[in-house]
Amino acid sequence: MKRLALGCWSGLLLAAELAGQQPPGGSSNGSVLQQQIEQLEQELGDGPKSVDVHLGPGNNGLCAVFVTVVNRATGASNGFSNGLAFDCKDIQLEFRNSPLYVKITIKPKDQDQTPFPFSVSPLDPILKQLPHATPGLETKPVVTAARPAASSDPYPVVLDLPLAPPLSAGSNTNLSTGCDPSRQYTIYRVNHYADNVMRFDGCPLQLTATIPVAPAPLQAELTPDNKTLLVTSYNNAVTFIDTATNQVAYTLMTPPDVYPAGIAITDDGRLAYVISFIDTNAAVVIIDIEKRSILARIPIPAAYPNSIFLAPDGATAFITHPLTNQLDVFDILTSSLVTSFSFGTPHAVAFDRTGTRAFVSGGTGITVLSTATLQVIDSFSLGGEPSNMVLTPEGRYLLVEDYASTKTWMIDLSSRKVVTVDTGLSSPGSTVLQ
């Protein structure tokens, strides 16, 4: 949830383009492809150029965009291809050579034709996909961190440093498109009714394992070293999965009155904070991950705590109660509740990188709280049902998933501009990014 890597954001940019929208943060020429083509033109030196863009089968068996640029004066040429996660028959290409214009649109598609709904985005609307056995239970997808990238990565990540080109100059976004092998992701999807966790590896995206877990799984979280996936199951268990073998390493049975739902793991990988989703005797259960045992059980006064979100420095955590309209602030050091207050249907919490602001999705918008004072300092009205969120690594964009549709909102926190992205795929949980 909190580990959105740059590749995902890049994919979202591509998704925005695929949907025919201007990607935020992009340059004024409007298109990543156009930008890449213009770069090739510059690299080929002076002289008239011709450009060819066409679709064809890519390495992953799906469609790819092939671009060739020729300097007609010198005969020099260069090109590239970008893999797309769609079949060519589902993609429409519009291309003009002069003035240069490239637009790729996904054709409308019947949701039932989607081969399998999965996502590399933490904004995966898995919530919608799972029929809710227990009202209000929500799941959180897990995305691993990217593998260390090769030094020859053609899409350098630009750090947010002083005296560097400012964001407004179009920097600080990774415009990688297509399937980039140097940015490999692993996606775990919790299947509540199938009692399993599906593992997908990206580039090409493929299902690599289906791992049975304790019944009624809800949420999952990886340890910081990515070696263990902890999966909460409403039916009184937490499953430890060894990600090297895709096997269940241990199933920790909780007391019968503990109903594991939300989960967060500390940065040092020692402790897991698991929420017991119940009306009476709700609690935060603290698990020693190495010993696979329960260390403590801290009562939560309000009913139905659903998810827990650790602040970046690990000192506090926010707990959402979407059914009872409450938000808790939990002190990690003392394992005690700092305060609780009313909050309309809080779904999720995202923190800025410095932990000074908490973005809380709830009702029809986002409320921004100062974590120092817990006072409201800003808000964004979005409509729909804002739910899962993630802040992009550079801290500029807040991505918010709409629980009520396939839309995703991208909030530019600098300009306060809100862009709505619809991938064009209407099947639940079928947002395919990257």
Added chain:
Amino acid sequence: MRLLALLCLASGLLCGQPFIYYRGVVNAASGLPYGIAAGAIAQGSLFTIYGRNLGPATGVSASSYPLGTSLANVSMTISDGTTTVKPIPVYVSSAQINAILPSNTPTGSVSLRVFVNNAPSNPMPIRVSANSPGIFTARQTGVGPAIVQNFVSSSETPVNSLQNPARPGQVEILWATGLGPVSSDNTSPAGGNLPVKVEVFVGTESVATLYSGRAPGFAGTDQVNFQIPNDAPTGCWVPVYLRVAGTVVSNVTTLAITPDGSACAPQETRAGSALIQGGKFGFLAPLRSDILQSSPNSSVDLRADFLIDRMAQEKSGAFAFNPLFSLPPPGTCTAYAGAGDWLTADPAPDIQPGAGTLDAGAFTVSSTNASATFSAPYSPLALGYLGSVNPAISTKDTTLLAPGQFSLQSGGGADIPRFQLAFTMIAPVTWTNRSQISTINRSAGLTVNWTGGADQTVAVVGGSTDLPTDVSGVFVCIAPRGANSITVPPPILANLPPGRGNSVRSKAVLFLVQAGGVLPFSTAGLDTGLISPIYVSGNAVTVQ
């Protein structure tokens, strides 16, 4: 606001009960926060709690010894789970508490809670150590002029200031807190050296102390007496800081030293002089930056052109200070640390204009074949963006400030009418060990070598930010004129936040900065106008 009202009505917790602000517990002198090495609270030291509903609306101070553990119905507890101690309040108010941390407080992570009329606050984690020095400053921001007295005689000890500098060889009395625990915290200290090694650094030189312990009569407050070396650097803002037990370094403050103890000469540096004089001060700096970023995933060389457009009203005064202009003397270094992401947008302490900004309108920078205009500066550095090239995005190059002649025109604004200047952009020096510096090892120090720039002011500036704890540190070293090397000593690097091996969670940069001379200009609406072309070469680095 409607939500806030709901919060107040619904819970009653947020609006009436005491509430400690997150990361709101700091060393009372330095203000250094939790995430900085010297941000721990020392046993027996004075510390400050910021929050709301922490005490009476009108502040109340403790008035007599022995001090109690409750003041105006305000008390505190600190617990590590097994041991609980009660801090000693010396000042309480609704927004702030100053208190003494008991010397028997367990070290490590503990939890602090405030009680007002027996109503408890939220718990707040703090870090406790035996020693964590902080120097009190005249501006109460933890930076700039220290609270230090020039010893003339036992009856004449004026506070050091720009108008009352010290002279080499003079004995000084420096006020601090956090040197270490004592046997009694609530009684009037009799004085006596504490059994811990305390060093005073003046400039870059470590000076033995004449006395280092509690200030007699002032609980929780320390006094360090030392003699300024005869060969100490002179200047209006000579760095002075403490190192205790050979490891923990305080905030870096300043001391005014002149050869004869006379007031700081306004001609010392043009920008510094303008700051001291106060008034309407305009500073323009055409700036080119070349930043080599070799991490996290690929090398990219970023170039950007800016115009620093800082038109401000400054306050004069005996303790005038601004990190942008109050530079340490050549051959010395200073450092700053505090809350916020200073490498992006958050302002460092005292960096903002003293009395507001002035409007000079849009600026246009032109060469013979190109020009760029910006309407308003951004960032605490007052940067106006002119152009850039970022190979990570495009080969398109919109830079402007290649070495050569330029004109600069202001469009005129509400405070400063239109004016025009000419300037010459400088060429970069050669940073000879640039490719070898990808890491700053805080315990080993750092040496930067270059060739060229003999007629320029050359500085090494570095900084790092730790995002999860929202803290930053920056150091500034000024090279002697004509030098080709600067070595940054370990104590100056001590409070830089270390990297976390993840560029999303921490970042650091090292700059070699050259200024091609500060030239005055005159225009209506300004008392002082200065322009200085600046070239910055940078490396994205990691701090260990």
